[in-house]
Amino acid sequence: MLRTGLLGAGRIAGVHATAISANPDSTLVAVSDFIPENAQQLAAEYGCTARTTEEIIADDSIDAVLIATSTNTHSELIESATAAGKVVLCEKPVDLSLERAQACLTSVSQTGKPVMIGFNRRFDPNFSTLRLALDAGEIGKAELLSITSFDPAPPPISYIKVSGGLFRDMMIHDFDMANFLMGDAPETISAVGASVVDPDIGAAGDVDTAVVTLSYSDGRIAVIKNSRRAVYGYDQRVEILGSDGLLQAQNMLENTVVKSTATGVTSAKPTYFFLERYMPSYANEWAAFVTAIKSGAPLPVTLKDGVLALAMAEAANLSVAECRPVKLSEVLG
Amino acid sequence: MLRTGLLGAGRIAGVHATAISANPDSTLVAVSDFIPENAQQLAAEYGCTARTTEEIIADDSIDAVLIATSTNTHSELIESATAAGKVVLCEKPVDLSLERAQACLTSVSQTGKPVMIGFNRRFDPNFSTLRLALDAGEIGKAELLSITSFDPAPPPISYIKVSGGLFRDMMIHDFDMANFLMGDAPETISAVGASVVDPDIGAAGDVDTAVVTLSYSDGRIAVIKNSRRAVYGYDQRVEILGSDGLLQAQNMLENTVVKSTATGVTSAKPTYFFLERYMPSYANEWAAFVTAIKSGAPLPVTLKDGVLALAMAEAANLSVAECRPVKLSEVLG
Amino acid sequence: MLRTGLLGAGRIAGVHATAISANPDSTLVAVSDFIPENAQQLAAEYGCTARTTEEIIADDSIDAVLIATSTNTHSELIESATAAGKVVLCEKPVDLSLERAQACLTSVSQTGKPVMIGFNRRFDPNFSTLRLALDAGEIGKAELLSITSFDPAPPPISYIKVSGGLFRDMMIHDFDMANFLMGDAPETISAVGASVVDPDIGAAGDVDTAVVTLSYSDGRIAVIKNSRRAVYGYDQRVEILGSDGLLQAQNMLENTVVKSTATGVTSAKPTYFFLERYMPSYANEWAAFVTAIKSGAPLPVTLKDGVLALAMAEAANLSVAECRPVKLSEVLG
């Protein structure tokens, strides 16, 4: 039984609390939050205790820590939790600063404690089924990957300003998905971005629409498309062309009803909210973490994966800024 | 807070236990079962007490009873629970005997206590969305309803023998769905059935494949197709043609992955297991029950609906036996 | 080179003229019509001569006759053309009178000349692909067939009055499709029909909506649904459940464009007009006829098939009139 402390009590922490409680091999023993009342409320809901972050980390009876706090605290919490001997699952991204994330990785490596980064989409039943088919050689050798990832609506400008930008905040999921599916890091990153959805996003120094092309040393290519707005819902699709065929993971729809009238044939939209779409993936993610810890197997996503995705975001930013392809090695140092 | 006692501790009772516990307006206080160990186990899992059925019904602090026992006990338990002042949600069918079910209805009517029959498919998000579109007039006036309802694999012959037959055991769901969507009972029922899936089912006196046509007094027609075997999964589709269009509720698929190769384009199968398909409908069903009880609104499915569906099954049996259309009034007396 | 005379110069005759001309193994040499001007116009368009029906049948240089005249002339023209030594492709139905059609069959049998009835849907690429998959055993043994066949809009009442009724005029195609796919004639026919689309159709003594169940001697079942109105287009679907799976032939759509907006996901409607939908099947039908004649192989659809479908329509009429299942043997005599 993995005795787990949860750091953070916001919306996504609630999702993790459910997963930790429901898993037969883990139990939620404590929760902390910057705002103690939030921790108390969540603790009451899940029948555990509200404590400070420091208390949770210092408690030797707690085996695992799930970090769902704000991004700027991630690196430090990963370091202190691993230093205290805990296994860690931390929400993405590791940090907004690549340098800081790399320092965190160095520091954690010395403890030898396993740290997993919460790229939950790897555990989405559709994407993981696609990956299994790929691994089974069902379309031969992969050649060209396409990821379409559109949010239903842009976040408030106030969020945009502290988000680290589209590449670090949003496309980072897709960078990790590319790494997950291609099984390798790209050599070169070429990004184009613009603010066509909302000029205020541009004014805030960010882009809202972007296309990033990844080139691999063996010639393979991946392309990622992001938009902050797809009014029809949360558009999350992946397709990969291989020597023997094509694999696609399509959108999940709100329901299966189809209406045919004189004006056309109408079906349901993709699910609109990311939690609707990815709820199963959070449960699967936690289960994969627990299983790996229990068995001593390698974690399915590592801190290094988190640093890699962040480096790709950094390269994309540089590519847009300097209007040129950027080698990943330039930013990884 | 609706204090609820659960009668029965089998597989479907477990599903209901989850729904009762998860609903913020109800709490599971006790569970009973023919096999006391089963009740104890379920009670332990949900943090309530295991008691006898008699104790639960006699306990004045219990408001509601959910009956998930074997069919032959339903009528009696409905009667004793309502006589004891409880509101009741009972699994379908009311009884295998139409006469007994009708007696139960008469008896319950005198108590004035609300009894809901568990036709959970009315609460499936797809079918209920279809019904809403129908009610909103999106396809005009309904004219021709088709229900396709195939199980993935036939049950054991031992089950077939006590099931009451395909019409009472399986198609009864579809009879209720027809009543739900057409908003009226049919006038005439014309059934064709055969044993083409497994001769042992025929030898046991049942059919495994059937088509039933329902004629309504205003000329509308419904047709229901049942098979005990669809090797590709649980095939649950509804379509209804109206004066202004067609509404279809299609199957839910296991995932959204599509593979295109030189041999064809392959997508996922329909979900195979009925609980996978209908899990949300059980939760919605319980929520609808609780909401109606709380607000004093009429129940969305009544004991009378349960008797009606059973009468349609009886008419279908008679139609097959005598190879002729049977008026519903013949069996309803 | 099959030298062909075309009897009739209406809309469907024009479709056949194109097929005859385009086929490298046949040539259109003459066309006749009740209204000579029509024949002249069609002849001019296809570079052949306009003649009388009698002249065409009497002309020994003409090998084949395609009969696309009004239904009431079919039997007689089949008889005279075969008596004159010609091979014949005749539009469906053979006749509105089953007795007359049977007499025609007897008469033609004595000449030994091949006569094909124009059930063009057998040659539709979708349905013929489905049949090939069925024959290849891809879904094992067929058990339950469903045919959905809805016209986009009802014909004028004037046409309804002379059409012979929905079963002989419209569902006859589906009866033949059932025979084509099930590879056998049904034993019993049970029909329900109503006039819910347009009361004037009912007043004219016909139904506009019907469900017919066919029972086969080996237990298999087929069900056919017809409606004279589906405002979203020409709805032509077939599905067949077998021991190892399900085969479906779905509708052809006007185009492949899909639009996703805040109000839903909209795709194109089924093709609206029967010629749009079945144009390739007319060309394939003629090609199959020519190939069979050329090679001496049996025709893919025979006059006997035409009589059989008509008998099924007759049985359906009787079933509706007497509100009982009708054995096919009752009407076939």
Next chain:
Amino acid sequence: MLRTGLLGAGRIAGVHATAISANPDSTLVAVSDFIPENAQQLAAEYGCTARTTEEIIADDSIDAVLIATSTNTHSELIESATAAGKVVLCEKPVDLSLERAQACLTSVSQTGKPVMIGFNRRFDPNFSTLRLALDAGEIGKAELLSITSFDPAPPPISYIKVSGGLFRDMMIHDFDMANFLMGDAPETISAVGASVVDPDIGAAGDVDTAVVTLSYSDGRIAVIKNSRRAVYGYDQRVEILGSDGLLQAQNMLENTVVKSTATGVTSAKPTYFFLERYMPSYANEWAAFVTAIKSGAPLPVTLKDGVLALAMAEAANLSVAECRPVKLSEVLG
């Protein structure tokens, strides 16, 4: 009646011959070819005369010339035909040399004769329906365009060597499609290409897989994916995200049959052969040309469009060679 001479008698010339003959406003009067026997054969098939190219161009009774010869002759034939007063429809590309194509444009501009370039995909019913929906504002303002364009199998290396390379030979269609849908030329072109399908293609100096990103002056972005091999068929899809939704043109399938078995749900593949897919677009293209000429309306695709697409291919080549984004103005001079 547009009296038309056809230059070239190869496979695609045959497609055009059919379109010219079938159109009620045009007639095919002569055909020429580098190999006179080919011209004679095609002429015989379509009932016209075989002549030399020079004779056709010199014949004042011929109004229009359709150029379907090898690419290296296009510019010169366009020039001589327009100089002779003819209207011209020329197959794409205008030339392999952008400089030569620009000279051709200058030369033709002086004659004032209309020249259309055969970007037939603009006339595909799916893409033209998508464009109509876009123009009608059905998804608001366009923001992000994606074009997927995969051939079923690579051509022979001998063809690759003379093709001008993937960008000029294959993606040129997609460049024009982007221009057609975005209604503007891009500012910057950023291309990534590799040889992952067949190393022999790489050895021949070409790429077989490529992703090109187009940036527009107003911030909009387009991305084009090409592969020389998609074993499941000819994959031709377009999607465009706008402020109010998404428009997609999906693949056309070989048939509508769907098979569901224990191993999955299988549907038909996309049509495999480009002529199967685009046959209607060739007929529509010719009809659009004839209609414009007849009415004096501007041509729907101009020689300038042909030069523009070629310039984009040139820029893509430069982008791959120098591994940097290339401004279109760099190559357009």
